[in-house]
Amino acid sequence: AQSVAQPEDQVNVAEGNPLTVKCTYSVSGNPYLFWYVQYPNRGLQFLLKYITGDNLVKGSYGFEAEFNKSQTSFHLKKPSALVSDSALYFCAVRGMTTDSWGKLQFGAGTQVVVTP
Amino acid sequence: GAGVSQSPRYKVTKRGQDVALRCDPISGHVSLYWYRQALGQGPEFLTYFNYEAQQDKSGLPNDRFSAERPEGSISTLTIQRTEQRDSAMYRCASSHHPVTGQNTEAFFGQGTRLTVV
Numbered sequence: 001a002q003s004v005a006q007p008e009d010q011v012n013v014a015e016g017n018p019l020t021v022k023c024t025y026s027v028s029g030n031p032y033l034f035w036y037v038q039y040p041n042r043g044l045q046f047l048l049k050y051i052t053g054d055n056l057v058k059g060s061y062g063f064e065a066e067f068n069k070s071q072t073s074f075h076l077k078k079p080s081a082l083v084s085d086s087a088l089y090f091c092a093v094r095g096m097t098t099d100s101w102g103k104l105q106f107g108a109g110t111q112v113v114v115t116p
Numbered sequence: 117g118a119g120v121s122q123s124p125r126y127k128v129t130k131r132g133q134d135v136a137l138r139c140d141p142i143s144g145h146v147s148l149y150w151y152r153q154a155l156g157q158g159p160e161f162l163t164y165f166n167y168e169a170q171q172d173k174s175g176l177p178n179d180r181f182s183a184e185r186p187e188g189s190i191s192t193l194t195i196q197r198t199e200q201r202d203s204a205m206y207r208c209a210s211s212h213h214p215v216t217g218q219n220t221e222a223f224f225g226q227g228t229r230l231t232v233v
Contacts, residue, residue, distance in 0.1 A: 004158075032220055043207070044159070044224040051220065090158050094220070102171045104149065104209075104222055106158035 002027040002095045004107035012113045019081040021110045023074045023091030032094040033074040034104070035065055039087045047089075050074060061085070081114045088112075118142075120225035122208050128231045129198055137193045137228045141210030148191050149209040149222055150183055159207055165191060166213065198232045205229050 003026045013019050025031055035047040048059025055067045065076045074091060091107040121140040129135050141148050147166050151159035161175040167188040176182070180198075185191040195202055209222035 034221060036224075043226045044209075046221045046223060049221050088156075102147065102164050102166065103161055103174075105161065106151075108158045109156070 002031075002093055002103070002105045004091050004093050004105055006089075006091055006107035006110045008110050009108075010111040010113060012115065013081050015083050015114050015116050016080050019076075019078040019085065019112065019114070021076040021089050021091075021112060023076065023107060024072050025074060025091070025093040026072065027093050027095040029095055031074075033065075033067060034092040034094075035059065035063070035074075035076050036090045036092060036106075037087050038090065038109075044090065047076070081112075083114050083116055086112055086114045120208055120210050120223055122206075122225040122228050124228060125226060126229045126231075128233060131199060131232055132197055134194065134196045135198055135230065137195075137206050137208075137230070139191045139193070139208030139210075139225060141189065141191070141208070142223055144212075145210035145223075146188075146213045147211045147222070148185055149211075150191070150193050151207045151209065153205045153207055153227070155205075162193070195230075198230075200232045203230055203232045 005024045033050040036044040037047050038044050047063050048057050050057050050067045058064045063078050067074050088109050088111050090109050092104050094104050123138045149164040150162040153159045163173040163183050165185040168185050180196045183193045205227045207227040209224040211222040
């Protein structure tokens, strides 16, 4: 069975400082990994994905994420956080075995609070 | 359409009534997913389709929940004999084929907020 862990319920960071949101996963075979963001009263918006290739992937709004196979992690990063980055962030994984490839499994989410 | 469309946006129903939630995916997307999301939590997988075939319904909580996608486009999630614990945000998403498609990310609709009173 596949699973995603986001160990931090909330991350607080001052505007202009680096932002990191942690994610670890468990899946059979090679993973497809995703980050989504949810603003209040809005739907989930896709940020970025890792499928294959370079371990560092770049996405929307200046976000990037680093895939680390040995640590089974896919942490989301932004070099300089903005107040407007305050939102709920979700990591998700899809496995590549026949019983997991269609199922996108989400973590519990991490609330990011960026203070001016 | 340009995005995933769900209707209604809000639904209030009395306990014991049946409800039907509709999802219109992005045109051309093969896969369609249903999720349920409680406030402040991650989306919980319910079921998904490739074309008209329901591939996995392991997340449906019980037999009061069912879903269909008869023509491989619009999907309906039906909850029979609703209970208060069914109250949640129900989200639909669609994507290209999750394995063979180049773009595997799922795009979500705004959701349907279901309240059972």
